[in-house]
Amino acid sequence: MELQQMRYVVAVAELENFTRAAKKCLVVQSALSHQIARLEKELGARLFDRTSRQVRLTAAGEAFLPAARQALDAAERARAEVTAAAGEISGRLGIGAIPTLSAVDIPAALREFHLRHPKVRIDLREGASKDLVQEVQDGTLDVAFLGVLPSYRPKGVRDRELGRGELAAVVAPGHPLADESQVDLERLARETFVDYPAGTAARAQSEEAFEASGLTREVAFEVSGTDFIVRLVRSGLVVALLPAAFAAELTGLTVLPVRNAPARTERLVWSRFRPTPAAAAFLSGLGIGGDELSPQTL
Structure with missing residues:
Protein backbone atom coordinates (compact mmCIF):
# COMPACT_ATOMS: atom_id res chain seq x y z
CA MET A 1 0.00 0.00 0.00
CA GLU A 81 8.60 18.50 11.10
CA VAL A 82 11.79 17.68 9.18
CA THR A 83 11.78 20.97 7.28
CA ALA A 84 11.02 22.85 10.51
CA ALA A 85 14.04 21.22 12.15
CA ALA A 86 16.10 22.58 9.26
CA GLY A 87 14.72 26.07 9.91
CA GLU A 88 11.98 26.22 7.28
CA ILE A 89 8.23 26.08 7.94
CA SER A 90 6.16 24.18 5.37
CA GLY A 91 3.10 21.95 5.20
CA ARG A 92 -0.57 22.84 5.47
CA LEU A 93 -2.35 25.33 7.72
CA GLY A 94 -6.11 24.84 8.08
CA ILE A 95 -7.99 27.88 9.36
CA GLY A 96 -11.70 28.28 9.99
CA ALA A 97 -13.50 31.53 10.73
CA ILE A 98 -16.95 32.95 11.16
CA PRO A 99 -17.81 35.55 8.49
CA THR A 100 -18.48 38.32 11.05
CA LEU A 101 -15.10 38.16 12.78
CA SER A 102 -13.81 41.58 13.83
CA ALA A 103 -11.27 40.96 16.63
CA VAL A 104 -8.60 39.86 14.13
CA ASP A 105 -7.94 41.14 10.63
CA ILE A 106 -7.69 37.74 8.95
CA PRO A 107 -6.49 38.98 5.52
CA ALA A 108 -3.73 41.04 7.14
CA ALA A 109 -2.70 38.17 9.44
CA LEU A 110 -2.56 35.72 6.52
CA ARG A 111 -0.61 38.14 4.36
CA GLU A 112 2.02 38.60 7.06
CA PHE A 113 2.17 34.85 7.69
CA HIS A 114 2.52 34.07 3.97
CA LEU A 115 5.37 36.56 3.59
CA ARG A 116 7.22 34.88 6.44
CA HIS A 117 6.39 31.30 5.48
CA PRO A 118 5.71 31.16 1.72
CA LYS A 119 5.99 27.35 1.55
CA VAL A 120 2.97 26.80 3.82
CA ARG A 121 -0.25 25.95 1.98
CA ILE A 122 -3.09 27.86 3.62
CA ASP A 123 -6.63 26.44 3.55
CA LEU A 124 -9.21 28.95 4.78
CA ARG A 125 -12.87 28.11 5.20
CA GLU A 126 -15.89 29.92 6.55
CA GLY A 127 -18.35 28.19 8.82
CA ALA A 128 -20.54 28.17 11.92
CA SER A 129 -18.78 28.21 15.30
CA LYS A 130 -20.06 24.80 16.41
CA ASP A 131 -18.92 23.14 13.17
CA LEU A 132 -15.52 24.83 13.33
CA VAL A 133 -14.89 23.56 16.87
CA GLN A 134 -15.70 20.02 15.72
CA GLU A 135 -13.27 20.30 12.82
CA VAL A 136 -10.49 21.45 15.15
CA GLN A 137 -11.28 18.50 17.42
CA ASP A 138 -11.15 16.16 14.43
CA GLY A 139 -7.89 17.63 13.15
CA THR A 140 -9.43 18.89 9.90
CA LEU A 141 -8.60 22.45 10.97
CA ASP A 142 -5.62 23.67 12.96
CA VAL A 143 -7.23 26.82 14.34
CA ALA A 144 -10.63 28.49 14.21
CA PHE A 145 -12.12 31.87 15.06
CA LEU A 146 -15.55 31.74 16.72
CA GLY A 147 -18.38 34.08 17.68
CA VAL A 148 -20.29 32.72 20.69
CA LEU A 149 -22.18 33.57 23.85
CA PRO A 150 -19.97 34.91 26.66
CA SER A 151 -20.86 31.84 28.75
CA TYR A 152 -19.74 29.38 26.05
CA ARG A 153 -16.58 27.35 26.62
CA PRO A 154 -15.56 24.93 23.86
CA LYS A 155 -14.61 21.40 24.92
CA GLY A 156 -11.87 19.19 23.56
CA VAL A 157 -9.77 22.14 22.35
CA ARG A 158 -7.66 24.93 23.78
CA ASP A 159 -8.99 28.45 23.49
CA ARG A 160 -8.47 32.12 24.21
CA GLU A 161 -10.90 35.02 24.30
CA LEU A 162 -10.14 37.61 21.63
CA GLY A 163 -12.74 40.24 22.40
CA ARG A 164 -16.27 41.05 23.49
CA GLY A 165 -18.98 43.07 21.84
CA GLU A 166 -22.70 43.45 21.26
CA LEU A 167 -25.16 42.90 18.47
CA ALA A 168 -26.71 45.85 16.66
CA ALA A 169 -29.96 46.14 14.71
CA VAL A 170 -29.51 46.39 10.95
CA VAL A 171 -32.32 47.81 8.80
CA ALA A 172 -32.80 49.17 5.30
CA PRO A 173 -32.52 52.98 4.93
CA GLY A 174 -36.24 53.26 4.17
CA HIS A 175 -37.34 51.20 7.17
CA PRO A 176 -39.47 52.96 9.84
CA LEU A 177 -36.69 52.39 12.38
CA ALA A 178 -34.00 53.96 10.21
CA ASP A 179 -34.52 57.45 11.67
CA GLU A 180 -34.15 56.27 15.27
CA SER A 181 -30.91 56.88 17.17
CA GLN A 182 -31.27 53.54 18.98
CA VAL A 183 -33.82 50.83 19.60
CA ASP A 184 -34.70 48.32 22.32
CA LEU A 185 -35.55 44.65 22.17
CA GLU A 186 -39.24 45.28 22.92
CA ARG A 187 -39.56 47.44 19.79
CA LEU A 188 -37.52 44.99 17.71
CA ALA A 189 -39.76 42.11 18.79
CA ARG A 190 -42.52 43.62 16.65
CA GLU A 191 -40.38 43.29 13.50
CA THR A 192 -39.90 40.36 11.15
CA PHE A 193 -36.38 38.91 11.30
CA VAL A 194 -33.89 37.04 9.19
CA ASP A 195 -31.40 35.04 11.25
CA TYR A 196 -29.04 32.11 11.22
CA PRO A 197 -30.49 28.59 11.58
CA ALA A 198 -31.85 27.53 14.95
CA GLY A 199 -29.28 25.74 17.08
CA THR A 200 -26.29 27.73 15.82
CA ALA A 201 -24.15 29.83 18.14
CA ALA A 202 -24.91 32.95 16.11
CA ARG A 203 -28.67 32.43 16.50
CA ALA A 204 -28.33 31.70 20.23
CA GLN A 205 -26.87 35.15 20.88
CA SER A 206 -30.13 36.78 19.82
CA GLU A 207 -32.49 34.13 21.18
CA GLU A 208 -31.06 34.28 24.70
CA ALA A 209 -31.44 38.06 24.88
CA PHE A 210 -35.10 38.03 23.79
CA GLU A 211 -35.94 35.15 26.11
CA ALA A 212 -34.24 36.87 29.06
CA SER A 213 -36.46 39.90 28.44
CA GLY A 214 -39.59 37.74 28.23
CA LEU A 215 -40.04 38.56 24.56
CA THR A 216 -40.73 36.51 21.45
CA ARG A 217 -40.05 37.46 17.86
CA GLU A 218 -40.80 36.16 14.40
CA VAL A 219 -37.90 34.75 12.41
CA ALA A 220 -39.39 34.39 8.96
CA PHE A 221 -36.16 33.50 7.16
CA GLU A 222 -33.34 31.21 8.28
CA VAL A 223 -30.18 31.37 6.18
CA SER A 224 -26.61 30.20 6.71
CA GLY A 225 -24.79 32.91 4.79
CA THR A 226 -24.17 36.37 6.22
CA ASP A 227 -24.13 37.87 2.71
CA PHE A 228 -27.65 36.56 2.13
CA ILE A 229 -28.80 38.03 5.46
CA VAL A 230 -27.46 41.42 4.40
CA ARG A 231 -29.16 41.19 1.00
CA LEU A 232 -32.52 40.37 2.59
CA VAL A 233 -32.22 43.27 5.03
CA ARG A 234 -31.21 45.64 2.23
CA SER A 235 -34.39 44.70 0.36
CA GLY A 236 -36.46 46.08 3.25
CA LEU A 237 -38.17 42.75 3.76
CA VAL A 238 -36.74 42.01 7.22
CA VAL A 239 -34.43 43.27 9.96
CA ALA A 240 -31.45 41.50 11.54
CA LEU A 241 -29.17 41.53 14.54
CA LEU A 242 -25.49 41.39 13.59
CA PRO A 243 -22.24 42.04 15.49
CA ALA A 244 -21.93 45.81 15.88
CA ALA A 245 -18.28 45.97 14.78
CA PHE A 246 -19.07 43.96 11.63
CA ALA A 247 -22.29 45.85 10.88
CA ALA A 248 -20.49 49.19 11.06
CA GLU A 249 -18.57 48.27 7.89
CA LEU A 250 -21.68 47.48 5.83
CA THR A 251 -22.76 49.95 3.16
CA GLY A 252 -26.29 50.84 2.17
CA LEU A 253 -27.78 49.89 5.53
CA THR A 254 -28.67 51.65 8.77
CA VAL A 255 -27.11 50.29 11.96
CA LEU A 256 -28.84 51.01 15.27
CA PRO A 257 -27.40 50.47 18.77
CA VAL A 258 -29.67 48.28 20.87
CA ARG A 259 -30.49 48.97 24.50
CA ASN A 260 -30.03 45.74 26.52
CA ALA A 261 -28.25 44.38 23.43
CA PRO A 262 -27.31 40.70 23.06
CA ALA A 263 -23.67 40.15 24.00
CA ARG A 264 -21.14 37.99 22.17
CA THR A 265 -17.55 36.87 22.53
CA GLU A 266 -15.04 36.08 19.82
CA ARG A 267 -12.72 33.21 20.68
CA LEU A 268 -9.75 31.50 19.05
CA VAL A 269 -9.54 27.72 19.38
CA TRP A 270 -6.77 25.29 18.49
CA SER A 271 -5.91 21.64 19.06
CA ARG A 272 -5.14 20.42 22.56
CA PHE A 273 -2.41 18.27 21.00
CA ARG A 274 0.95 19.55 19.84
CA PRO A 275 0.35 21.84 16.86
CA THR A 276 2.07 21.40 13.52
CA PRO A 277 5.02 23.70 12.85
CA ALA A 278 2.81 25.83 10.58
CA ALA A 279 0.04 26.09 13.18
CA ALA A 280 2.54 26.89 15.92
CA ALA A 281 4.02 29.67 13.78
CA PHE A 282 0.59 31.12 13.03
CA LEU A 283 -0.47 31.03 16.68
CA SER A 284 2.82 32.60 17.69
CA GLY A 285 2.04 35.49 15.35
CA LEU A 286 -1.16 36.01 17.34
CA GLY A 287 0.76 36.12 20.60
CA ILE A 288 0.12 32.53 21.65
CA GLY A 289 3.07 30.39 22.70
CA GLY A 290 4.78 28.63 25.54
CA ASP A 291 2.53 26.55 27.77
CA GLU A 292 -0.50 27.37 25.62
CA LEU A 293 0.99 25.30 22.81
CA SER A 294 2.03 22.33 24.92
CA PRO A 295 -0.02 19.11 24.68
CA GLN A 296 -2.96 19.01 27.06
CA THR A 297 -4.89 16.11 28.55
CA LEU A 298 -8.59 16.78 28.97
Missing part, protein backbone atom coordinates in the same frame (compact mmCIF):
# COMPACT_ATOMS: atom_id res chain seq x y z
CA GLU A 2 1.49 3.33 -1.08
CA LEU A 3 0.76 6.92 -0.09
CA GLN A 4 0.16 7.84 -3.72
CA GLN A 5 -2.59 5.24 -3.95
CA MET A 6 -4.21 6.77 -0.88
CA ARG A 7 -4.01 10.22 -2.46
CA TYR A 8 -5.79 8.90 -5.53
CA VAL A 9 -8.54 7.32 -3.43
CA VAL A 10 -9.08 10.53 -1.46
CA ALA A 11 -9.20 12.60 -4.64
CA VAL A 12 -11.77 10.33 -6.28
CA ALA A 13 -13.85 10.25 -3.10
CA GLU A 14 -13.87 14.04 -2.84
CA LEU A 15 -14.57 14.74 -6.52
CA GLU A 16 -16.69 11.65 -7.23
CA ASN A 17 -15.11 11.48 -10.64
CA PHE A 18 -12.01 9.66 -11.92
CA THR A 19 -11.25 12.16 -14.68
CA ARG A 20 -11.32 15.20 -12.38
CA ALA A 21 -9.37 13.31 -9.73
CA ALA A 22 -6.64 12.45 -12.21
CA LYS A 23 -6.43 16.09 -13.29
CA LYS A 24 -6.15 17.20 -9.67
CA CYS A 25 -3.40 14.64 -9.02
CA LEU A 26 -1.55 15.61 -12.22
CA VAL A 27 -1.67 12.11 -13.63
CA VAL A 28 -3.38 10.47 -16.59
CA GLN A 29 -6.66 8.77 -15.74
CA SER A 30 -5.49 5.32 -16.79
CA ALA A 31 -2.59 5.47 -14.32
CA LEU A 32 -4.87 6.60 -11.49
CA SER A 33 -7.43 3.89 -12.23
CA HIS A 34 -4.70 1.27 -12.43
CA GLN A 35 -3.26 2.23 -9.03
CA ILE A 36 -6.66 2.18 -7.37
CA ALA A 37 -7.39 -1.21 -8.91
CA ARG A 38 -4.06 -2.50 -7.56
CA LEU A 39 -4.95 -1.21 -4.10
CA GLU A 40 -8.40 -2.82 -4.24
CA LYS A 41 -6.81 -6.12 -5.21
CA GLU A 42 -4.37 -5.86 -2.31
CA LEU A 43 -7.19 -5.02 0.13
CA GLY A 44 -9.50 -7.68 -1.28
CA ALA A 45 -12.40 -5.23 -1.55
CA ARG A 46 -13.77 -2.70 -3.98
CA LEU A 47 -13.51 0.89 -2.72
CA PHE A 48 -15.79 2.45 -5.35
CA ASP A 49 -19.00 1.61 -7.14
CA ARG A 50 -18.54 2.86 -10.69
CA THR A 51 -21.28 3.54 -13.22
CA SER A 52 -21.33 5.59 -16.39
CA ARG A 53 -22.89 8.49 -14.48
CA GLN A 54 -21.42 8.46 -11.00
CA VAL A 55 -18.74 7.16 -8.67
CA ARG A 56 -19.56 6.35 -5.06
CA LEU A 57 -17.67 4.89 -2.15
CA THR A 58 -18.60 1.35 -1.17
CA ALA A 59 -18.95 0.39 2.50
CA ALA A 60 -15.32 -0.70 2.37
CA GLY A 61 -14.38 2.63 0.82
CA GLU A 62 -16.20 4.53 3.55
CA ALA A 63 -14.24 2.57 6.13
CA PHE A 64 -10.92 3.09 4.31
CA LEU A 65 -11.22 6.84 3.65
CA PRO A 66 -10.72 8.25 7.20
CA ALA A 67 -7.64 6.09 7.76
CA ALA A 68 -6.23 7.08 4.37
CA ARG A 69 -6.65 10.76 5.22
CA GLN A 70 -4.97 10.23 8.58
CA ALA A 71 -2.05 8.48 6.91
CA LEU A 72 -1.62 11.30 4.41
CA ASP A 73 -1.85 13.90 7.17
CA ALA A 74 0.75 12.00 9.19
CA ALA A 75 3.10 11.85 6.21
CA GLU A 76 2.70 15.58 5.57
CA ARG A 77 3.22 16.28 9.28
CA ALA A 78 6.42 14.23 9.26
CA ARG A 79 7.72 16.12 6.24
CA ALA A 80 6.84 19.46 7.86
